Amino acid sequence: xxxxxxxxxxxxxxxxxxxxxxxxxxxxxxxxxxxxxxxxxxxxxxxxxxxxxxxxxxxxxxxxxxxxxxxxxxxxxxxxxxxxxxxxxxxxxxxxxxxxxxxxxxxxxxxxxxxxxxxxxxxxxxxxxxxxxxxxxxxxxxxxxxxxxxxxxxxxxxxxxxxxxxxxxxxxxxxxxxxxxxxxxxxxxxxxxxxxxxxxxxxxxxxxxxxxxxxxxxxxxxxxxxxxxxxxxxxxxxxxxxxxxxxxxxxxxxxxxxxxxxxxxxxxxxxxxxxxxxxxxxxxxxxxxxxxxxxxxxxxxxxxxxxxxxxxxxxxx
Amino acid sequence: xxxxxxxxxxxxxxxxxxxxxxxxxxxxxxxxxxxxxxxxxxxxxxxxxxxxxxxxxxxxxxxxxxxxxxxxxxxxxxxxxxxxxxxxxxxxxxxxxxxxxxxxxxxxxxxxxxxxxxxxxxxxxxxxxxxxxxxxxxxxxxxxxxxxxxxxxxxxxxxxxxxxxxxxxxxxxxxxxxxxxxxxxxxxxxxxxxxxxxxxxxxxxxxxxxxxxxxxxxxxxxxxxxxxxxxxxxxxxxxxxxxxxxxxxxxxxxxxxxxxxxxxxxxxxxxxxxxxxxxxxxxxxxxxxxxxxxxxxxxxxxxxxxxxxxxxxxxxx
Numbered sequence: 001x002x003x004x005x006x007x008x009x010x011x012x013x014x015x016x017x018x019x020x021x022x023x024x025x026x027x028x029x030x031x032x033x034x035x036x037x038x039x040x041x042x043x044x045x046x047x048x049x050x051x052x053x054x055x056x057x058x059x060x061x062x063x064x065x066x067x068x069x070x071x072x073x074x075x076x077x078x079x080x081x082x083x084x085x086x087x088x089x090x091x092x093x094x095x096x097x098x099x100x101x102x103x104x105x106x107x108x109x110x111x112x113x114x115x116x117x118x119x120x121x122x123x124x125x126x127x128x129x130x131x132x133x134x135x136x137x138x139x140x141x142x143x144x145x146x147x148x149x150x151x152x153x154x155x156x157x158x159x160x161x162x163x164x165x166x167x168x169x170x171x172x173x174x175x176x177x178x179x180x181x182x183x184x185x186x187x188x189x190x191x192x193x194x195x196x197x198x199x200x201x202x203x204x205x206x207x208x209x210x211x212x213x214x215x216x217x218x219x220x221x222x223x224x225x226x227x228x229x230x231x232x233x234x235x236x237x238x239x240x241x242x243x244x245x246x247x248x249x250x251x252x253x254x255x256x257x258x259x260x261x262x263x264x265x266x267x268x269x270x271x272x273x274x275x276x277x278x279x280x281x282x283x284x285x286x287x288x289x290x291x292x293x294x295x296x297x298x299x300x301x302x303x304x305x306x307x308x309x310x311x312x313x314x315x316x317x
Numbered sequence: 318x319x320x321x322x323x324x325x326x327x328x329x330x331x332x333x334x335x336x337x338x339x340x341x342x343x344x345x346x347x348x349x350x351x352x353x354x355x356x357x358x359x360x361x362x363x364x365x366x367x368x369x370x371x372x373x374x375x376x377x378x379x380x381x382x383x384x385x386x387x388x389x390x391x392x393x394x395x396x397x398x399x400x401x402x403x404x405x406x407x408x409x410x411x412x413x414x415x416x417x418x419x420x421x422x423x424x425x426x427x428x429x430x431x432x433x434x435x436x437x438x439x440x441x442x443x444x445x446x447x448x449x450x451x452x453x454x455x456x457x458x459x460x461x462x463x464x465x466x467x468x469x470x471x472x473x474x475x476x477x478x479x480x481x482x483x484x485x486x487x488x489x490x491x492x493x494x495x496x497x498x499x500x501x502x503x504x505x506x507x508x509x510x511x512x513x514x515x516x517x518x519x520x521x522x523x524x525x526x527x528x529x530x531x532x533x534x535x536x537x538x539x540x541x542x543x544x545x546x547x548x549x550x551x552x553x554x555x556x557x558x559x560x561x562x563x564x565x566x567x568x569x570x571x572x573x574x575x576x577x578x579x580x581x582x583x584x585x586x587x588x589x590x591x592x593x594x595x596x597x598x599x600x601x602x603x604x605x606x607x608x609x610x611x612x613x614x615x616x617x618x619x620x621x622x623x624x625x626x627x628x629x630x631x632x633x634x
Contacts, residue, residue: 097454101477105429108422115435117592124584126576126593133598137414159476160418259443267441275434276443281450 001025001301002062004042006035006051007069013290020294021301032056039063044300046293049075049090057081065089065300068311069289070280074202078313088311089296091289093148095280099227100152102279103197104136104160106251110223110273111136137161142193144186144210145200145228146174153197165189169205183209190217195225202229203316209233215241221248227279230254235266242271253279318342318618319379321359323352323368324386330607337611338618349373356380361617363610366392366407374398382406382617385628386606391519395630405628406613408606410465412597416544417469419596420514421453421477423568427540427590428453453477459484459510461503461527462517462545463491470514482506486522500526507534512542519546520633526550532558538565544596547571552583559588570596 005028014028027042029035032051039045039060046067054077057063066076068090081088109115113131120127141157143150146166154164154176164177167189171182181189183205190196196218200206210233215224224247226232238250251273252266258277266272282288292308299305322345331345344359346352349368356362356377363384371394374380383393385407398405426432430448437444458474460467463483471481471493481494484506488499498506500522507513513535517523527550532541541564543549555567568590569583575594583589599605609625616622 098450098452101425101429101452101454105422105425105431108418108425109431112418112422114422114426114431117595118432118435120593121584121591124579129598131595132600133415133595134600135415135418137418156476159473262441267438274438276437278434278448278450281446282452283449284452 001043002027002038002041003044003046003297004035004038004060005029005046006032006056007046007048009290010286013286017290017294021297024297024301044297052076054080057084057086065296067293067296069293074316076313078316081313087300087307088313089292089307089309090311091292092309094285094288094292095282096149096152097284098282099149099199099279100156102227102253102275103153103225104156106225106253106273106275107136107195107223110249110251115273136195139163139194140165140192141195141197142167142189143177144196144198144232146172146177146180147199147201149199150174150197151176153199165193186214187217190214191219193222194219195223198224198226198232199228200232201316202231207231210237212237212240212246215246218247220245223247223249223251225251225253227253230256230258235264238272239265239269242269247271249273251275253277318360319344319355319358320361320363320614321352321355321377322346322363323349323373324363324365326607327603330603334607334611338614341614341618361614369393371397374401374403382613384610384613386610391633393630395633398630404617404624405630406609406624406626407628408609409626411602411605411609412599413466413469414601415599416466416516416596417473419544419570419592420470420542421473423542423590423592424453424512424540427566427568432590453479453512455479456511457482457509458512458514459506460494461513461515461549463489463494463497464516464518466516467491467514468493470516482510503531504534507531508536510539511536512540515541515543515549516545517549518633519548524548527554529554529557529563532563535564537562540564540566540568542568542570544570547573547575552581555589556582556586559586564588566590568592570594 002025017026027038036056036059039056042060043062044065045063046069049068049070052075057077057080063086065087111134113133116131137160140163142165143153144167146168151174157164158176166174166177166180167183167186169183171180173180241247242250249271253275254277266274296307299307319342334343344355353373353376356373359377360379361382362380366385366387369392374394374397380403382404428451430450433448454477457480459482460470461484463485468491474481475493483491483494483497484500484503486500488497490497558564559567566588570592571594583591613624616624
């Protein structure tokens with residue numbers, strides 16, 4: 001049984017895998033072009049996903065399972081995966097801790113005027129009453145996407161005594177949301193939100209789902225935060241929305257083009273905060289990913305138990 | 318029945334008081350020197366406390382109750398208050414929402430390297446992997462002071478799945494703390510904490526309670542945050558602690574001298590974050606304070622019910 005790894009992994013976790021699965025033959029490679037050399041014999045491919053292409057799947061004629069060590073499976077060749085009935089699992093939910101911390105901390109940063117406060121500190125200026133800080137407690141948050149990440153954001157929002165609404169494809173009720181809605185009800189619920197947090201995956205339905213008209217429906221002092229996928233909304237619409245005071249601030253961690261080009265107007269837009277796709281970054285990422293992988297590898301080998309995070313390639317998540 | 322106000326209050330709340338208590342004669346003044354003119358006839362003095370002195374209490378021979386619209390009663394003339402058996406109440410707990418948001422947001426700011434991130438944004442630098450961010454989730458927090466504010470900090474810390482320890486004079490168990498200790502056990506519990514959050518009031522016992530030796534007992538990667546009183550610790554000890562890597566960072570909102578002088582070394586100390594005593598600042602402060610005042614005024618007038626936040630002047634809180 002051959003497991004092929006594409007992408008960096010700390011030595012400690014490599015050793016852990018080998019010790020826990022002594023009968024499995026692990027091949028660790030640094031990137032997908034190196035991995036291709038070993039793809040022919042691979043039963044399992046564990047990959048960060050970003051560089052995946054048709055070719056490696058075509059070469060890997062024995063491939064039965066792709067473990068994507070990230071949340072997004074959109075780079076995977078869906079047709080080929082479906083045609084050959086290859087199992088796909090990912091580590092969705094693994095990002096929930098860092099992403100929910102990101103969302104809360106960035107909302108606090110904007111609401112508490114921390115950028116301005118840091119500038120005052122640099123200038124050695126006491127300026128106690130200079131900044132009008134607000135609180136996030138008691139506000140209303142609308143989360144676009146009620147999966148593991150959205151739910152964790154809502155859980156923390158609840159700790160700050162917020163009213164929490166969720167929007168998802170199914171609209172089904174999810175814990176920590178006061179109420180959930182189908183995407184078709186987005187227009188009705190948007191005017192109630194102080195904060196709109198986007199954690200939707202990239203699917204056909206969510207691409208440019210959010211438009212300028214949606215910003216117009218929002219409160220003028222609302223904050224929009226997107227940490228799901230960059231193609232949820234165009235940067236033109238975001239810029240237009242903040243310039244026309246349709247919303248007070250936009251916090252963007254994901255973009256249509258990444259890295260965001262040096263000359264992109266978003267960098268210098270006053271009421272936009274740009275972060276470099278860091279919401280999911282965590283020093284505990286690899287150990288959490290490998291924990292999920294080990295669980296699924298156990299299921300794969302023994303045919304007992306349930307896979308965690310099986311992906312339906314037709315839905316895209 | 319004469320109620321004398323010293324300190325600003327928005328017109329809306331003045332009107333609200335007059336409407337809710339039509340038989341009470343309210344005198345609203347801007348500051349304590351203006352208030353002194355009316356002090357002789359005052360039964361009740363409502364004040365922000367900062368400017369209070371012996372003189373106004375001496376003039377106010379009818380005074381039965383001082384409502385302090387802040388948490389600190391240390392500027393009050395204790396002997397005089399006790400001698401004349403004047404009731405003192407304050408608005409402790411009112412700061413709990415903004416102060417707990419402050420604590421969580423500042424810890425997130427440091428742990429997530431937000432100062433550095435904001436600089437990268439200014440430089441239009443993507444630099445995704447440049448900063449080693451950590452998470453606050455799952456860490457251990459020690460709160461010095463387990464009153465309303467400390468408890469609210471612990472409640473939020475619990476939402477971030479932290480282990481929470483509290484230290485107080487009594488050491489009695491308080492909700493949202495995994496365990497509480499007497500101040501005498503501080504040395505034993507300090508080595509366990511990732512974050513030490515000071516919200517102790519200023520009393521004889523807490524003045525310079527925290528010393529360089531305490532920082533030495535802390536983890537080298539721990540963060541110290543003080544938003545209680547500036548005299549808990551000397552700035553010399555804080556500076557020595559961060560320079561000698563006894564702790565990783567100090568977040569200070571309160572100081573021995575406020576405003577912090579322009580030439581104070583804390584301003585430029587790399588691993589110290591200075592904020593201008595803003596943790597308790599909230600746009601909802603006045604309405605929350607007046608809500609408590611109205612409750613107590615009702616008790617005062619009807620002699621029915623219990624005063625909220627009665628102060629024991631001998632204890633100092």
